[in-house]
Amino acid sequence: MTAEPSLHPLGSGLELVPTSHEPQSGKDYTSDQEVRWCPGCGDYAVLKAVQSFLPDLGLRRENIVFVSGIGCSSRFPYYLDTFGMHSIHGRAPAIATGIAVSRPDLSVWVVTGDGDALSIGGNHLIHALRRNVNLTILLFNNRIYGLTKGQYSPTSEAGKVTKSTPVGSIDHPFNPVSLALGAEATFVARTIDSDRRHLTSVLAAAAAHRGAALVEIYQNCPIFNDGAFDDLRGPASDDRILRLEPGLDVTVGDRTWRHDPTAVDPSDQFALSRLEDPVPVGIFRQVERATYDDEAREQVASAVAASTATREERLAGLLNAGDTWTVV
């Protein structure tokens, strides 16, 4: 099934969110709660990046909501001075869907981990993607369960020795980008905790996307999976990383093509997602498609518009519908 062209031109992911007239700084987005990750945790870098990036959006702070599941990364909302919910394991995409569908004036973010999003929450994630709910989803992939102290996750490499796999894991891992593309996602990107510039640019594009935007963030867990992405860091990593840009010529196997994240057919983007050496980072896919929440609101709005009665009058009409009789 190829993605259909969008039914009507979509706007920005944030176009219905009220903007702020006050200048903002990262400090405005910093809550009074002490940050409680381990020293050296990659989550710090992402938090800092998000705190400095949010002011650029120019939104009213009270119209931003961060929803998370459970995991180290899911502590994220506590540290941002916006509205936030630290929910239950794996369910953040579902909860965020309710928020996004019921409130077009909110910028809704989901913060999740590789266990939260891909293990217990895998189904909610793929359904949010296919429905294209207007959410920005940050998936902190440290390839381990951090909070529960180091069991392998659905992105851990086969053979990994962890607390629950003393002689090595035998699970073939998910590739989150491939999975998302297979699940009809309209925006899929990958970035890395340590590269603030890249991270910020991907976040900017994700936030601007109208629809579900999945950003996989490679994140180091120094305690339980230290160095998982070390070869993708620093200058020496240049030949291990492929920085995707629209128009870049990319070669996989014996085929070369020009990378087009806006291509409606995701096949080439999928082919890129299978690359392991070098590892592509950047935006794989960024296409327009009607969002679930816009359409849901549109259905409601047109029903409401079709009636001139007050809500009370309509209620009286509803209760008195069908075959009635009157006793006097």
Place this chain on the structure above:
Amino acid sequence: MTAEPSLHPLGSGLELVPTSHEPQSGKDYTSDQEVRWCPGCGDYAVLKAVQSFLPDLGLRRENIVFVSGIGCSSRFPYYLDTFGMHSIHGRAPAIATGIAVSRPDLSVWVVTGDGDALSIGGNHLIHALRRNVNLTILLFNNRIYGLTKGQYSPTSEAGKVTKSTPVGSIDHPFNPVSLALGAEATFVARTIDSDRRHLTSVLAAAAAHRGAALVEIYQNCPIFNDGAFDDLRGPASDDRILRLEPGLDVTVGDRTWRHDPTAVDPSDQFALSRLEDPVPVGIFRQVERATYDDEAREQVASAVAASTATREERLAGLLNAGDTWTVV
């Protein structure tokens, strides 16, 4: 991430299942329970096909287990005279995983519907596929919830009017084949209820596959979604259907290649899965990769083999391990 070559050559999906010396017929696989689908339901055709096909496997009937979830299609196990479990909604892949991992001598089948497998059970399905558990999964896709009387499903087309979508569905549907390929599946095929020959040949390949084999079966629901696949039936359908065969030249957009279900990189297979006109049926992907259950048993077996003690002696050793002291 490209699928790795298998760690050791894999055998057939059924090689550890004892075979029968008695000649079998479809009647042997027919239970004494009355079949209770609606007249004309596509499930009848699939049941007949399976009942006539099972004898060809030559297995001992008592070593076959059918596990299903909930839905019209999930009544399937009641009608087969094998071991069977009609479980709860969406969970059949998880239950079947426990059966397959603990018992190499069983041929384990999962019967599920588009709601059961892709809505409530989506996560278990994609995890069974990535783990490559030795299961044959029959996904009856009628693009509707039959048993609950006609709500749209994750495979219903956008705009569909159903009991729960009186002004049309706004969900973008899953393509089960794309989703499976994104979820690291090793065997993915599609067939249709009315084409007994094609159905049987796909089932044969799926059963022979060692690992998780997903077979999407287009199935007509005459009551709530009649005719959903009518244009893929009968002689007139020839130009609407693309019958995949290994080595067939296939063209998508401006690219033509030779279809190779055994290609380790699933990208071309994925590209095929996006085709909507014609609709490809047949085997998209069929590659070897170590199965979760074989490896799990291998880890246990080598631990057991490394010890010469009896189980009782080992237990005494376990209980007496660590720092002990004796009071006399």
Place this chain on the structure above:
Amino acid sequence: MPRQVTRLDRVVIRFAGDSGDGMQLTGTRFTQESAIFGNDLMTLPNFPAEIRAPQGTIPGVSSFQIHFADHDILTAGDAPDVLVAMNPAALRANLADLPKGATIIVDTHDFTGRNLAKAGYDADPLESGELDAYQLHRVDLTGMTVEAVKEFGLSRKDAARAKNMFALGLLCWLYGRPTESTIGFLERQFARAPEIRDANILAFTTGWNFGETTETFAVRYEIAPAAQAPGTYRNITGNLALAHGLVAAAVRSGLPLFLGSYPITPASDILHELSRQKVFGVTTFQAEDEIAGIGAALGAAYAGSLGVTTTSGPGVSLKSEAIGLAVALELPLLVVNVQRGGPSTGLPTKTEQADLLQAMYGRNGEAPIPIVAPSTPSDCFAAALEAARIAITWRTPVMLLSDGYLANGSEPWRIPDLDDLPAIDPGFATTPNHTSKASSNGADEFWPYQRDPETLARPWAVPGTAGLEHRIGGLEKGDGHGNISYDPANHDLMVHTRAAKVARIADTLPPLTVDDPSAARGDGGARVLVVGWGSTYGPIAAGVRLVRGAGHDVAQVHLRHLNPLPRDLGEILKRYDRVLVPEMNLGQLSLLLRARYLVDAVGLNVVRGLPLTSGEIADAIEELL
């Protein structure tokens, strides 16, 4: 032909046929006509879990029972006076429920060898004499229908499908029902298929005429209208009343309604109905599973909607963890459980009330939630409003416990005046509520867990409210400020506070109404009290009437609030020597009453997937007298 007319005060008719025979429609139309005629009535549909179980078999039988009367009635009837059986299986499946002497009308057309065998008959019961104790009417309904409609050139199959309308027409004649509404209905229903429309109308009128012109039926019956309070009425099922109640709650609270749901029998119709009410600003989200359904509803509640999730028992099991989160978050949320037969998948299309203790205790940790249960189909409307009032006022998830009988059963409902409906005030927080040490001029901070001193409810501060940014979650929160707290004393305080909050709802409950005519006499009177909840109301009240009719005193009280229990219940229980608790479970309310009040409540516990009968309740009462 002039016919003898016999006056009756009440009749119970059961229409039974194959799943494909349209018995539910037939029953619903007969009901509608009786309602318009002015009888009091109650109905009980009963259908298989399969969409179309194999034709002609016992499991494929679908039935619809209606009890209608010239006085107010309380149940759909213990046993039918009349059985309309469209095939051998329908006869066989229902015969055991008929008292001797009852009337049986059979469609003879299907009494062929093959069909008799399918139904498990060795011999034709119409001939074997085994129906001698009944008043048997053999009518070739199918044959006459096909004959009547042949002018329209329908296929034989299509023609035969109108036989249910023939049967309906005949019964309408027999019981003097008005026919206009059914003809109007058929005109609307089949507006786009004129032949089918006309065939059905003709079958219906032919059935009526058959009664009028032949001599098969020697007597017609008349059941006078029941005295009803003035007002406008409609016949309504529980699921529809519940959906209307939810819409009314949204209107009366001024909130948008957000339903997150996953289809499941027998709750799906609430989703279907609400998906048609977009004009009220209702959003329905058919989720990927029950967890996502409640998750989205909770998200919408957080964002300021009236969040609702509808399901049945297996779905509640899946939602338990998220209900616990709602308890911790202290957000308004309605969880509607239309109970069905359990455990596990159980009996999806049958009724039961075995999820009460799950509603009370089915979550990890101390996670108390209020529970409200409607007692009749139409009462689902008011119960939904009451559940919404509690959820919004106390910022808490509330369980609304309906069941399969209420869901599909129907009765006349006096449509309320909008002004009589309670107004519900969401009372959103709009300003800071706490004064920091640093502040010199009034509240300057927002504390999400600073409570209303009266209700103990916390503020509902929705995103978009400047200055009220805050974070909440499922970890234990510090009293007041709501930040994560691992402090032992705080946890003890919060656990006790959450319990106290729910307990305080009892302060706002009206006194219970004890139905005890003997109490006024002042001579001691009734010694036995019957306590019930939910859909057993009708059977219990009918059973109590039977006992009173036999000259004994007995009292009845029915609970709408299961948690918290009403404040006056303990005192009421003490007034009686014996307490009987009839339930369609193994004694769940009994357990709560025994534990709370140390009263030796006796259970009548029958778990058949069907409503209790007034007869068995009367027997149980009499044993205690």
Place this chain on the structure above:
Amino acid sequence: MPRQVTRLDRVVIRFAGDSGDGMQLTGTRFTQESAIFGNDLMTLPNFPAEIRAPQGTIPGVSSFQIHFADHDILTAGDAPDVLVAMNPAALRANLADLPKGATIIVDTHDFTGRNLAKAGYDADPLESGELDAYQLHRVDLTGMTVEAVKEFGLSRKDAARAKNMFALGLLCWLYGRPTESTIGFLERQFARAPEIRDANILAFTTGWNFGETTETFAVRYEIAPAAQAPGTYRNITGNLALAHGLVAAAVRSGLPLFLGSYPITPASDILHELSRQKVFGVTTFQAEDEIAGIGAALGAAYAGSLGVTTTSGPGVSLKSEAIGLAVALELPLLVVNVQRGGPSTGLPTKTEQADLLQAMYGRNGEAPIPIVAPSTPSDCFAAALEAARIAITWRTPVMLLSDGYLANGSEPWRIPDLDDLPAIDPGFATTPNHTSKASSNGADEFWPYQRDPETLARPWAVPGTAGLEHRIGGLEKGDGHGNISYDPANHDLMVHTRAAKVARIADTLPPLTVDDPSAARGDGGARVLVVGWGSTYGPIAAGVRLVRGAGHDVAQVHLRHLNPLPRDLGEILKRYDRVLVPEMNLGQLSLLLRARYLVDAVGLNVVRGLPLTSGEIADAIEELL
């Protein structure tokens, strides 16, 4: 230097420091040495939910308490006699728990301005006089450690990390602990990092020598070994004992063990431990979520394994629907709930026993399951075996209710003789069990729901058994043959039968042991009975001792089986005037006892995330005397 030696009968020491300071290891080693020395002991670890909460803060404090004695003891101690505080936060977080006069040993190194501020101190408590009521020992543990190990050329940070071993050495000297086992442990633990190994060993011995050579501590203490029954002992935590019990059940039943689990605190260690026991034919499957975990375990059980799933409260919520399926399928399955603070995510690392009613009622429909609860860490072994015996014999899911305190607490365990462990017979069905009408020579059909007349258990017929092919599922099944049945009377029968099956387990339970020394006196004796379950055993027994020590009579009975309740419990309750039920919940066992026996049980309900104290229990008893 010769030192005065004081003899004590018991001491409670709490080691407290930052999460990164290795307090759990320090406490464990001290425990091990005390065990080997022969003291009776119990331990209580306490750590934050964060992996590493911010260094130096109150939320980052991790502690380990050990109570050791020359006689048998029952709890980890209400209040520490000695606090070892590695930084200001550790001091501040624990001070409130210390009785006046207690000993405090602080590492002065971290009492700097910044660290004091992080802990919320305005002034240095070591100087401010606020510790005057305590025996304060200021020791620069870190400084001395760094100094001692400098020869190994470690970084300052690595060197400083050995300070916990210095502290351990010092305490070992102070309480005359044997040191060999710790040195041996360090040798094994750091075998691959010789500098670290040697630095730790040196820090440990330097700490010991510091006590021996300086005059900081004027007194050494001696706690004589406790009299213990002959046997081989080891110190064991509840999670480890539980895992061993599961392995033992597999060995004694001859079944392979299949664990389907999803990690969750505080249950994950059972998964970790079992994943290391492949040599027993144990398969561990880390599933994608809790539902898949139990699903796979149920599948494995169907296929003939001992199926187990381990989790904590939130996971049980998610598993409810699948437990209901297991009830309907009537297959053996162990569901282990290591309870933690709730509701919702609650307090993941704290203990609680608020999931009892969830275990009883947390499923849709009438879905009774047996419940077994261990009472001490080492008792988890026997309780796991008992749960397996019940599951296998009655073909039923069983809930094993441990909790966070049992899971991580430890005590000496007398290792049982294998021959003393119960043998469990899976008794697989191998042949047809029913005679069809057609058969003339014996059973020729297999009926999966034909029950054992004594236990009411159904046959366990695993795939691969020729002639026993059958289908089961979650829909209601016909009695005996097990085919789908919608028959009302059958459903009532099955609901009652499933309940009766679980009730019958009580026939095989041994009589309860009532601890009531006064009963023998025959003069009436105790009037108050204390009833408990699970991990409150120790605190209750200790509280009872306190009351008896004060000269009063009181009786105690502790329940291992919560469902069904033992047959003799009702009669026992009747013997006493007052019944006290202390629980770490709002009165869950109380509710069951009140409902079942109409006894006016009084609850002591404290929900702090910590074990009850013997002191508060003694107070509650004395109020009832």
